[in-house]
Amino acid sequence: MEVYIDIVKDILIFISSLGILLASYRLWVEKDRKNIIYARIHILGVIDCACFLIFIALGEPLLAFVYLILAPFLAHAIANAAYNDKLDKLSK
Template identity: 85%
Template sequence: MIELIKDILIFISSLGILIASYRLWIERDRKNIIYARIHILGVIDCACFIIFIALGKILLAIVYLILAPFLAHAIANAYYKDKYKDSD
């Protein structure tokens, strides 16, 4: 029964990753597309965290949960600073 629950969690999370990845490629005509893409990547991060928990990789899930928001913030910060660097 536990294996069935793990398989269901992995399937649902994988489906979420596929849908979010598809949204990454079709969203192109927004003004601040980088922020929309970072939000979509946040959805993928949550799904990956659930997959790691389901697979029993608790330590890897914790490391991923700690490092993924820092990565998203670094990407957004670099985009913001680069965007306004040229206008000075």
């Protein structure tokens, strides 16, 4: 029975990793969209929620907690960098 649980965990990790890679690839390839930074922040939030739930399902509450704490800082850093870049372009 333990073998089946490990197989299900491996499949869950593979599917989630594939989804994260596809979402990341699509966002980095498309550069002509207006306000692409907001789409990137949105997908970051979606991926964060998915990873948090996957860590909980895999029995890794410490990793889930660390990820839950650090991910909003990353989103804020991305938004802050984009905002400051726009301010620099407007002032010139």
